[in-house]
Amino acid sequence: QVQLVESGGGLVQPGGSLRLSCAVSGSIFKLKTMGWYRQAPGKQRELVAGITSGGDTNYADSVKGRFTISNDNAKNTVVLQMNSLKPEDTAAYYCNVKAGISWYNYWGQGTQVTVSS
Numbered sequence: 001q002v003q004l005v006e007s008g009g010g011l012v013q014p015g016g017s018l019r020l021s022c023a024v025s026g027s028i029f030k031l032k033t034m035g036w037y038r039q040a041p042g043k044q045r046e047l048v049a050g051i052t053s054g055g056d057t058n059y060a061d062s063v064k065g066r067f068t069i070s071n072d073n074a075k076n077t078v079v080l081q082m083n084s085l086k087p088e089d090t091a092a093y094y095c096n097v098k099a100g101i102s103w104y105n106y107w108g109q110g111t112q113v114t115v116s117s
Contacts (some may be wrong), residue, residue, distance in 0.1 A: 002026035002106050009111030016115070017083045022095030022108055024076040032098045034078040038091035038113075040064050045094070049080060062088070085115045096097045 008020040020036065020050045035050030049059045050071035057069055066085075078095065095108035 002028055002097075004097060004106055004108035006109045006111040008091070009113045011114045012085055013101065013117050014042045014085060014087060014115055016085050017081070018085065018113060020080040020093055020095075020111060022078045024078075024095075024106075025028065028076075028099045028106070030100050032100075032103055033096075035096045035098075036069065036078070037094045037096055038082045038089075039094070039110075040091040041056075043091075044085060048093070049076055050096075051078065063073060082113070085113075085114045089113060090115050 003025045004022055006020060006022050008018060010018060012018050029054055033050050033052050034097060036048045037045050038048050039045040047060060048063055051057045051069045051071050059067060066083050068081045080086055092110040093113050094110045096108040
C-alpha cells in the first residue's frame with residue numbers, strides 16, 4: 001500500500017520561509033514525477049512544483065524564484081523549500097506522485113500553510 005506523508009506546514013509571517021517534506025512508502029511501479037499542489041479555499045487545486053525521476057523541474061509562475069523542489073530517489077522523499085512567502089501562498093499543500101503507464105496519481109493528506117502577520 002502506497003502512502004504519502006507530508007510534514008512541515010504551519011503559520012509564518014510574510015517574507016518568511018517554510019520547508020515541506022513528503023515521505024513516500026510502499027512499492028511504486030515506474031515512478032514518473034513527484035510534486036506539490038496547493039488548494040486555497042474556493043479555488044481549484046493547482047500545481048506548485050514538480051520534479052521528474054531524472055531531476056527536471058517545473059514551477060508555477062507565481063512561485064518561480066521563491067520555491068525550490070528537490071528529491072531523494074533513494075529515500076523516496078520530495079522537499080519543497082518555500083522562501084519569501086506571501087499571504088497569497090496560503091493554502092493546503094498536497095504531495096503528489098505520478099506513476100505507471102497510466103500516470104496514476106497518488107496523493108498525501110495535505111498540510112496547511114498559512115502566511116499572515
